[in-house]
Amino acid sequence: MKRIITVTREFGSGGRELAKRLAEKTGYKYYDKQVIGDLISNFGGGKELINNEEQAENYDFPYLISRSFSFYPTYQKQATEQLVLEQKVIKELAEKGDCIFVGMGSDLILREFNPFNIFVYADLNSKIQRCRQKGESGENLTDREIKRQIKNIDRARQRHYLLLGSDDWGKKENYHLCINTSNLVIKSLLPALEGFINTFFEENE
Amino acid sequence: MKRIITVTREFGSGGRELAKRLAEKTGYKYYDKQVIGDLISNFGGGKELINNEEQAENYDFPYLISRSFSFYPTYQKQATEQLVLEQKVIKELAEKGDCIFVGMGSDLILREFNPFNIFVYADLNSKIQRCRQKGESGENLTDREIKRQIKNIDRARQRHYLLLGSDDWGKKENYHLCINTSNLVIKSLLPALEGFINTFFEENE
Numbered sequence: 427m428k429r430i431i432t433v434t435r436e437f438g439s440g441g442r443e444l445a446k447r448l449a450e451k452t453g454y455k456y457y458d459k460q461v462i463g464d465l466i467s468n469f470g471g472g473k474e475l476i477n478n479e480e481q482a483e484n485y486d487f488p489y490l491i492s493r494s495f496s497f498y499p500t501y502q503k504q505a506t507e508q509l510v511l512e513q514k515v516i517k518e519l520a521e522k523g524d525c526i527f528v529g530m531g532s533d534l535i536l537r538e539f540n541p542f543n544i545f546v547y548a549d550l551n552s553k554i555q556r557c558r559q560k561g562e563s564g565e566n567l568t569d570r571e572i573k574r575q576i577k578n579i580d581r582a583r584q585r586h587y588l589l590l591g592s593d594d595w596g597k598k599e600n601y602h603l604c605i606n607t608s609n610l611v612i613k614s615l616l617p618a619l620e621g622f623i624n625t626f627f628e629e630n631e
Numbered sequence: 632m633k634r635i636i637t638v639t640r641e642f643g644s645g646g647r648e649l650a651k652r653l654a655e656k657t658g659y660k661y662y663d664k665q666v667i668g669d670l671i672s673n674f675g676g677g678k679e680l681i682n683n684e685e686q687a688e689n690y691d692f693p694y695l696i697s698r699s700f701s702f703y704p705t706y707q708k709q710a711t712e713q714l715v716l717e718q719k720v721i722k723e724l725a726e727k728g729d730c731i732f733v734g735m736g737s738d739l740i741l742r743e744f745n746p747f748n749i750f751v752y753a754d755l756n757s758k759i760q761r762c763r764q765k766g767e768s769g770e771n772l773t774d775r776e777i778k779r780q781i782k783n784i785d786r787a788r789q790r791h792y793l794l795l796g797s798d799d800w801g802k803k804e805n806y807h808l809c810i811n812t813s814n815l816v817i818k819s820l821l822p823a824l825e826g827f828i829n830t831f832f833e834e835n836e
Contacts, residue, residue: 606806
């Protein structure tokens with residue numbers, strides 16, 4: 427059985443770093459929307475992948491088509507096509523071997539693969555601090571601006587989940603492990619996390 | 632710094648077993664409502680501890696006193712006294728050294744001790760199966776009866792939280808780690824869990 431791990435995370439919680447480090451430690455392939463976007467661009471002759479996850483809030487969902495009809499035919503169609511393409515690519519990659527996916531609703535898309543699903547979260551102060559550390563130097567955002575950014579991006583992630591037919595983004599029942607990274611150094615979590623994952627796969631194989 | 636661990640759990644998720652095994656593995660003292668009740672009985676000359684956690688739904692909360700006034704003065708007073716006593720004992724025990732508390736709202740009561748808070752949960756089928764395994768032989772409860780039992784006990788635990796001033800029972804934000812035990816053997820989780828706990832305390836000391 428392929429070992430598939432998905433990492434869903436709140437913006438600023440360090441979930442992406444955790445996933446990247448986990449991929450380095452385990453030797454599993456690492457995929458996020460950037461990597462998948464590049465793959466699609468290369469396969470599709472320069473076809474650009476819409477940043478579904480972060481831009482989901484900017485386009486209309488099927489149940490909202492009464493609003494802005496004029497907008498619907500082009501952008502909505504393009505977004506839907508790309509969502510379908512993204513799901514196809516994610517499934518194909520999961521078929522190939524052990525790997526880790528960050529975001530993109532991969533836990534939903536890969537349900538049939540029985541992945542180990544992680545949710546990473548933190549308190550607001552920790553997330554603000556982490557955003558500040560990771561931000562471009564000289565960005566000089568206020569706490570309020572960072573808060574707004576965190577809220578908007580997480581909301582967009584929830585909407586991306588809605589597009590995939592679930593309103594359960596962040597509900598612990600959908601994950602095998604929920605990790606609160608407040609005041610923790612991400613790197614320090616790796617040995618224990620790897621232990622959990624190995625236990626899960628050994629018990630489920 | 633004392634190392635305090637609290638385990639809050641859904642009924643049937645194996646949280647108590649996890650806590651007991653963790654106590655054996657780490658050598659930390661183990662406290663649940665049974666142990667605390669016995670301690671209070673011994674100290675208080677046979678004073679019985681009301682099973683606050685499981686019986687919370689059977690008595691009236693301050694905001695419900697318009698209902699069953701006749702019932703209020705004795706039972707409510709007794710319950711409130713015991714809740715106060717229980718909190719006092721829990722804090723005194725936490726002062727003494729490294730320990731693990733199961734339930735009783737210990738994560739709320741011990742906030743100032745900066746404990747490592749775990750929430751243990753599982754899907755309904757796993758919980759039913761675990762209840763069946765742990766039940767008295769010849770009990771012969773139907774799935775429906777077990778489901779009702781699970782629901783009632785978890786609801787009582789939520790109400791016990793309400794008595795302590797929080798309506799956040801089971802909300803992942805209140806815990807450092809949420810563990811889904813569906814289809815897992817509890818014992819197998821110990822090494823990784825111990826790793827997480829050690830990481831947390833090392834980073835926070």
